[in-house]
Amino acid sequence: MRFKDKSVIITGGGGKIAKAYAIAFANEGAKLCLPDIASADQIVKTVKDMGGTAISMACDVSNENSVKAMVSETVKQFGTVDILINNAAYFMSVWKGPFWEMTVEEFDKAMAVNVRGSWLCAKAVAPHMQKQKSGKIINISSNVALTGNPNYIHYVTSKGALIAMTRAMAKELGDWNICVNTVTPGFVVTEGRQVDPEYEKIRAQQRSVKRTQVENDLVGTVLFLSSSESDFMTGQLLNVDGGFHFVG
Amino acid sequence: MRFDGKSVIITGGGGKIGKAYAMGFAKEGAKVALPDIASADHVVKAIQDMGGTAISMACDVSNEKSVKAMVDNVAKQFGSVDVLVNNAAYFMTVKKSVFWEMEVDEFDKAMAVNVRGSWLCAKAAFPYMKQQSKGKIINISSGTALNGGQNYIHYVTSKGALIAMTRAMAREVGDYGICVNTVSPGFVVTEGRQVDPAFNANRVGNRAIKRVQVENDLVGTVMFLASPESDFMTGQLLNVDGGAHFVG
Numbered sequence: 224m225r226f227k228d229k230s231v232i233i234t235g236g237g238g239k240i241a242k243a244y245a246i247a248f249a250n251e252g253a254k255l256c257l258p259d260i261a262s263a264d265q266i267v268k269t270v271k272d273m274g275g276t277a278i279s280m281a282c283d284v285s286n287e288n289s290v291k292a293m294v295s296e297t298v299k300q301f302g303t304v305d306i307l308i309n310n311a312a313y314f315m316s317v318w319k320g321p322f323w324e325m326t327v328e329e330f331d332k333a334m335a336v337n338v339r340g341s342w343l344c345a346k347a348v349a350p351h352m353q354k355q356k357s358g359k360i361i362n363i364s365s366n367v368a369l370t371g372n373p374n375y376i377h378y379v380t381s382k383g384a385l386i387a388m389t390r391a392m393a394k395e396l397g398d399w400n401i402c403v404n405t406v407t408p409g410f411v412v413t414e415g416r417q418v419d420p421e422y423e424k425i426r427a428q429q430r431s432v433k434r435t436q437v438e439n440d441l442v443g444t445v446l447f448l449s450s451s452e453s454d455f456m457t458g459q460l461l462n463v464d465g466g467f468h469f470v471g
Numbered sequence: 472m473r474f475d476g477k478s479v480i481i482t483g484g485g486g487k488i489g490k491a492y493a494m495g496f497a498k499e500g501a502k503v504a505l506p507d508i509a510s511a512d513h514v515v516k517a518i519q520d521m522g523g524t525a526i527s528m529a530c531d532v533s534n535e536k537s538v539k540a541m542v543d544n545v546a547k548q549f550g551s552v553d554v555l556v557n558n559a560a561y562f563m564t565v566k567k568s569v570f571w572e573m574e575v576d577e578f579d580k581a582m583a584v585n586v587r588g589s590w591l592c593a594k595a596a597f598p599y600m601k602q603q604s605k606g607k608i609i610n611i612s613s614g615t616a617l618n619g620g621q622n623y624i625h626y627v628t629s630k631g632a633l634i635a636m637t638r639a640m641a642r643e644v645g646d647y648g649i650c651v652n653t654v655s656p657g658f659v660v661t662e663g664r665q666v667d668p669a670f671n672a673n674r675v676g677n678r679a680i681k682r683v684q685v686e687n688d689l690v691g692t693v694m695f696l697a698s699p700e701s702d703f704m705t706g707q708l709l710n711v712d713g714g715a716h717f718v719g
Contacts, residue, residue, distance in 0.1 A: 369719070390717045397679030397714055431645030431705045443700025452691025457679045457714035466645055466705035469638045470719035471617075 225450050227252035230301035232294070234284050234344055235311030237263035239413035243438035244308060244445055249275035251446070256297040258282035259311070284311045284340030294347040303355060304348040306449045309341035309362045309385075314378060322376035333377035338384045345392060349401070358401040359449045362389050364460070366407045369468045382407075386460055393458030402457040404448045409436045409464025431466025440465070473698055475500035478549035480542070482532050482592055483559030485511030487661035488611075491686035492556055492693055497523035499694070504545040506530030507559070524549075532559045532588030535595075542595035552599040554697045557589040557610045557633075562626060570624035581625035586632045593640060593651070606649040607697045610637050612708070614657045617716040630655070634708055641706030650705040652696045657684045657712025679714025688713070 231248050233241050236257025245255050249270045255277040257263035263279035270277035278300060282293040297304055313336035318329045341362050352358025367375075368383040385405055392403040410426055412418055412435045427433045444463050447453055462470050479496045483489045484505025493503050493514050502524040505511035511527035518525035526548060530541040546552055561584035566577050593608050600606025615623075616631040633653055640651040658674055660666055660683045675681050692711050695701055710718050 386719065390714075393679040393714045393717075397681060400680065402680075402714075431641045432648075432650075432703060433645060436703060440703035443695075443698070443702070444704060447691075447695045447700060450691070452695060453711075454691070455680060455684060455688035455713050456692060456709070456711045458717045459710050459714075460717070460719050461704070461709065462707050463704045465703050466638075466641045466650075466707075469641075469706045469708070471634065471708050 224252040225446070226306075229253045229305040230256070230297060230303050231306040231308070231449070232256045232258065232297055232304055232344070232348065233308040233310050234258055234282070234340070236279060237261050237266060238310070240408075240411060240438050240441065241308075241310050242266045242269070243442050244310065245270060245277065246273070247442045247446055248449075249273060249277065253306075254301045256280075256293070256301065258284070258293045260284075284344055285335040287343050290340075290343040290347050294344070294351075298351055304351045304358070305355075306359045307344055307348045307361070308445060308449075309344055309360070311340055312337050312363070313381075317375050317378050319374045321374060325376060330377040333381045334384070337378070337381035338388065341385060342388065345403070349396065352396070352401045353399045356400050358396075358399070360392065360396075360401065360403040361445055361448050362403070362405045364405045364407045366409050366462060366464045366468055369407060369462065369470060389460070390458045397457060400454070402448070402453065404453070404457060405460045406441065406444055406448065407460060407462045407464070408441050409467055411436050411438060411441070413438055429467050430464065434465065436465055472500035473694070474554075477501045477553040478504070478545060478551050479554040479556070479697070480504045480506065480545055480552055480592070480596065481556040481558050482506050482530070482588070484514060484527060485509050486558070488656075488659060488686050488689065489558050490514045490517070491690050492558065493518060493525065495690040495694055496554075496697070497521065497525060501554070502549045504528075504541075504549065506532070506541045508532075532592055533583040535591050538588075538591040539595050542592070542599070546599050551603060552596045552606070553603075554607045555592055555596045555609070556693060556697070557592055557608065559588055560585050560611070565623050565626050567622045569622060573624060578625040581623075581629045582632070585626070585629035586636065589633060590636065597644065597649070600644075600649050601647045604648040606644075606647070608640065608644075608649065608651040609693055609696050610651070610653045612653045612655040614655050614710065614712045614716055617655060617710065617718060637708070638706045645705060650696070650701065652701070652705060653708045654689065654692055654696065655708060655710045655712070656689050657715055659684050659686060659689070661686055674715075677715045678712065682713065684713055
């Protein structure tokens with residue numbers, strides 16, 4: 224039980240990848256807060272059914288008041304915040320097209336949710352982590368920032384921004400033993416997701432480990448970065464994509 | 472017990488960092504082999520005293536026959552090879568100088584031990600890992616490859632070579648369920664090591680986490696990469712230096 228009674232916030236907690244994180248943390252004794260702009264109630268139920276502790280609430284991570292309220296509620300119920308997983312993202316419903324046809328509104332939305340949202344959540348939890356002189360913040364980026372995937376420049380750019388933001392945050396929070404790291408997942412075919420089988424085959428072939436990436440492939444790395452095993456690792460980018468991209 | 476009954480080779484197993492890895496694995500139930508060109512008997516004894524299983528043998532990792540004999544001996548005694556930590560390095564006794572004054576023999580020695588040695592150990596362990604369609608190879612590089620440490624160009628270059636070698640190896644062995652990753656530690660002040668306090672203060676000041684790095688700071692990351700938690704991570708570089716360098 225590596226996370227016994229630890230207070231863990233997973234933003235975008237209602238999604239399929241978040242569910243994989245949540246169940247793994249719950250299995251190791253953590254108390255979970257799963258804020259989402261949509262509902263995370265079904266995951267809360269799953270965690271409770273297995274005897275764990277979880278709460279959810281509506282939260283728009285791009286809005287400071289909404290984020291503050293969410294973090295306050297978590298602290299009220301769980302006593303503090305030990306771990307923040309900045310997992311919420313504007314992704315599934317993004318507009319796709321070449322960047323010269325993208326509207327400012329669309330661009331700004333990706334930056335507001337993915338970048339400002341992650342910063343606001345870190346900003347809101349920082350005082351609690353500083354008080355206890357420990358904490359872990361994990362920003363979920365994407366390997367599209369490494370590849371430069373076409374046709375959603377706003378999403379790609381926002382995920383690249385998180386890599387740089389992680390580094391500056393790590394430097395600013397190091398004196399309080401708070402570690403900030405980034406994970407870049409490859410393309411995850413979440414349960415039930417429909418993908419072009421031909422395209423997925425090509426993607427798998429480009430990897431060292433030639434298979435489809437699933438939610439659970441990310442869980443071990445996120446838990447490692449949340450655990451005391453990684454206490455001297457901060458500001459780093461951990462790429463989990465079956466050996467498609469190599470960074471550095 | 473995450474490594475119950477697993478066969479783990481840690482080259483350079485008689486050194487202080489090798490010892491920290493060995494103790495970490497032994498505590499989690501692994502059978503540990505500690506080849507070293509010097510003696511690793513004291514580490515074997517420490518593990519046996521705590522009820523664990525460990526063996527050591529003389530091995531020159533730069534010599535193919537010596538490596539093959541070592542790996543075959545480990546497989547014979549422990550049944551297989553599940554994890555290889557390429558930790559042996561020509562480092563403590565390197566002759567320091569600017570590169571334009573370095574002798575060819577000195578340069579070649581670093582490449583022979585650090586690069587050829589890691590390749591030879593991987594080459595010898597591969598058939599055993601292939602047979603079980605599973606394995607973890609961890610190449611220990613160094614933060615000096617990221618910052619271009621001065622006055623030992625051979626050491627720095629050899630550690631950079633390992634980063635590239637890891638990536639090619641990862642692609643070549645992915646089909647066999649074998650993951651290959653690199654860890655780049657910062658400057659570790661091992662137990663009893665004398666360092667210039669002024670230089671050390673400067674080094675610490677450059678980190679996000681402003682303290683001296685010790686052996687145990689590396690153990691969690693090496694064990695993570697040796698565990699099933701990182702099964703979809705391969706070819707990657709994990710930098711553990713308290714946030715002095717950020718890669719990518």
